[in-house]
Structures are given as C-alpha cells and as structure tokens.
Amino acid sequence: MFVIFPMDSLYQPWPWYVAGPLITLVMFLLLMMGKRFGMSSNLRTLCAMCGAGDKVEFFNFDWKKQQWNLMVILGVILGGFIGSNFLSTDTAVEIDTDLVLQLESFGFADAGSAYMPDALFSTTAMSDWKTWLILVVAGILVGFGTRYAGGCTSGHAISGLSNLQRPSLIAVVGFFIGGMVMVHFIFPLLF
Amino acid sequence: MRHLIFILIGTFFGIVLFKSEAASWYRIVEMFHFKSFHMYGIIGSAVGLGVIVVQLIKRLNVKSFYGAEIVIEPKAKSTTRYLVGGTIFGLGWALAGACPGPMFVLLGSGFLPILIVIVSATFGTFLYGLFKDKLPH
Numbered sequence: 600m601f602v603i604f605p606m607d608s609l610y611q612p613w614p615w616y617v618a619g620p621l622i623t624l625v626m627f628l629l630l631m632m633g634k635r636f637g638m639s640s641n642l643r644t645l646c647a648m649c650g651a652g653d654k655v656e657f658f659n660f661d662w663k664k665q666q667w668n669l670m671v672i673l674g675v676i677l678g679g680f681i682g683s684n685f686l687s688t689d690t691a692v693e694i695d696t697d698l699v700l701q702l703e704s705f706g707f708a709d710a711g712s713a714y715m716p717d718a719l720f721s722t723t724a725m726s727d728w729k730t731w732l733i734l735v736v737a738g739i740l741v742g743f744g745t746r747y748a749g750g751c752t753s754g755h756a757i758s759g760l761s762n763l764q765r766p767s768l769i770a771v772v773g774f775f776i777g778g779m780v781m782v783h784f785i786f787p788l789l790f
Numbered sequence: 791m792r793h794l795i796f797i798l799i800g801t802f803f804g805i806v807l808f809k810s811e812a813a814s815w816y817r818i819v820e821m822f823h824f825k826s827f828h829m830y831g832i833i834g835s836a837v838g839l840g841v842i843v844v845q846l847i848k849r850l851n852v853k854s855f856y857g858a859e860i861v862i863e864p865k866a867k868s869t870t871r872y873l874v875g876g877t878i879f880g881l882g883w884a885l886a887g888a889c890p891g892p893m894f895v896l897l898g899s900g901f902l903p904i905l906i907v908i909v910s911a912t913f914g915t916f917l918y919g920l921f922k923d924k925l926p927h
Binding site: 612613614615616617618619620621622623625626627628629630631632633635638639641642643645646649651655656657658666667668670671672673674675676677678679680681682683686687692694695697698702710711713714715716719720721722724725730731733734735736737738739740741742743744745746747748749750751752753755756757758759760761762763764765766767769770771772773774775776777778779780781782783785786 | 792793795796797798799800801802803804805806807808809810811812813814815816817818819820821822823825826827828829830831832833834835836837838839840841843844847852854855856858860862864865866867868869871872873874875876877878879880881882883884885886887888889890891893894895896897898899900901902903904906907908909910911912913914915916917918919920922925
C-alpha cells in the first residue's frame with residue numbers, strides 16, 4: 600500500500616484531481632444522508648439562532664431542523680484544525696510567480712510563501728482600522744450576496760452545476776464577474 | 791449518532807479544503823487572475839464527477855441511507871437575483887479570499903481574524919433578510 604500511496608504525499612498540498620472527487624464524495628454523502636450540500640445556509644441559521652426571526656420573517660423558521668448543517672460546520676472547523684496542525688509540514692502556498700511579484704508590490708510580502716497573507720490575517724494587522732474595514736466589508740458582501748443568489752460555492756458551483764441547473768450557472772457567472780472586478784479593478788485602489 | 795456522522799463528514803470536508811489549498815486567500819486571488827489551473831481543476835473535477843453521481847442517483851432511483859427518496863428541488867427561475875447576488879458574492883469572495891465553507895476551515899486553522907469575516911457575513915445575511923422584499927428577484 601505504501602508503494603502505491605506514499606504516506607508522505609498526505610502531508611504535501613493535495614492535487615486538484617484528489618481534492619475535486621473528494622468534494623464530490625462529500626456532496627454524495629450528504630445526499631445519501633437525506634440532506635443537501637450548502638454551507639451558506641448556516642449563516643441564515645445563525646441569524647435565526649440569534650433571534651432575528653422575531654423581527655424579520657425570513658429568519659422565522661425552526662432553526663433546530665438545520666442543526667445537522669451546524670454539525671457539518673463544526674466538523675469543518677475541526678477539519679481545518681487537523682489539516683493545519685497534524686497533516687501539514689509546510690503550509691506555504693506556491694502561487695504563480697508573476698502574481699507573487701504583483702501582490703508583493705501591493706504589500707503582500709508573504710505571497711508565495713504563506714497560506715494566508717499576514718497583511719490581512721495576522722494579529723498585528725488587526726491594529727490597523729483599514730484591515731477591519733476590508734474584512735467587515737468582504738464579509739457583508741459574501742453574506743448578503745450568497746443569500747441573494749440563493750447559494751454559495753458549495754450550493755451553486757458544486758451542487759447546482761452537478762444538477763445542471765441554469766440558475767446555478769448564472770450565479771457562478773456572477774461569482775466570476777464580481778471576483779474579477781475585485782482583483783483587477785478594486786485591488787489596485789485598496790492596496 | 792446522526793450528529794456525529796455530520797461532524798465526521800464536515801471534518802473530512804474541512805481537511806480536504808485545507809489540504810487542497812482551496813481555503814487559501816492566495817489561491818482564490820490566483821483563480822480570479824486565471825493564473826493557475828489548480829482551483830479550476832478542483833471545481834471542474836468535482837462538478838464533472840458530480841454530474842455523473844447526480845444522474846446515476848436520478849436514473850437508478852437511488853434511495854438515501856434511510857430509505858427515503860432523494861429529491862433535488864430545482865431553484866426558482868430568475869436571472870436578476872442570481873446574476874446580481876452572484877456578483878456581490880464574488881466581490882466578497884475575492885476580497886475575503888474565502889467563501890462560507892473555507893471561512894470555518896480558517897477559523898479551525900487558527901487564522902483568528904477570519905472571525906471578523908464570519909460575523910460580518912452573518913450580518914450580511916441578516917441585511918439580506920431585512921431588505922429581501924425590496925430587492926428585485
């Protein structure tokens with residue numbers, strides 16, 4: 600077994616042809632459990648748990664029926680912990696070298712040698728109000744947009760496209776319009 | 791028991807997202823720059839295989855582990871909400887470098903500032919609920 604599957608590669612970044620099918624497996628398992636693959640629904644559930652249903656009809660539902668998905672998210676947090684602490688020797692993400700140069704000029708000094716940019720996700724960056732502003736705005740856009748579109752990457756790009764749904768294709772086109780506008784036109788203004 | 795199964799599925803998903811670097815801010819920015827095949831390979835192979843799996847479930851009338859019918863309700867027909875909502879989501883996805891799954895992966899990996907994104911995303915969802923009836927769908 601060790602000849603066919605060298606354990607060492609488990610600790611390296613997993614290639615796309617391993618990760619993609621494994622994500623399909625996650626979708627399949629959730630379908631077989633009688634559920635759907637969709638992470639952003641949890642944000643709505645969190646709103647309902649916090650009592651938003653008293654004021655807004657959209658959150659007035661029995662959130663306890665969505666507990667299963669909160670368990671999935673709990674697992675996802677656990678998975679992030681295990682993946683980074685026990686299944687990685689080096690978490691540097693080797694991205695395209697041209698992009699490294701461009702991002703370095705934007706102030707992302709660890710481009711090509713870190714998993715996440717220190718400029719946005721380190722405790723020192725938290726002392727800058729601009730970092731807070733960026734992360735708050737980014738979060739609001741994700742949360743608002745995903746519900747407006749009726750799903751996120753898991754619900755539309757993976758599940759929806761797998762089910763050959765036209766609405767999901769339109770949503771994914773939207774994801775890319777937004778993403779490209781952000782990195783090409785707004786990044787140079789922000790960083 | 792079922793709760794434990796969902797936690798295990800989630801844990802597996804979280805590990806896959808972290809190890810494939812799909813939870814990395816840099817990978818998402820790279821994807822929107824079309825500078826690497828990596829993210830397209832992940833999403834493409836997941837969807838390619840997903841189409842086959844969903845078709846097999848439908849054609850062979852596969853039942854869930856609990857013997858129930860697997861019905862995938864089609865999304866409501868519209869263009870506006872998917873295109874506008876999707877674009878807003880895309881702007882945030884590229885800026886945060888994380889969508890609603892990877893956000894929680896990063897929390898587990900110890901990138902604590904991601905909590906700001908998670909709380910804001912929950913608030914963004916609340917804002918949608920608040921203005922839902924005033925938005926074109």
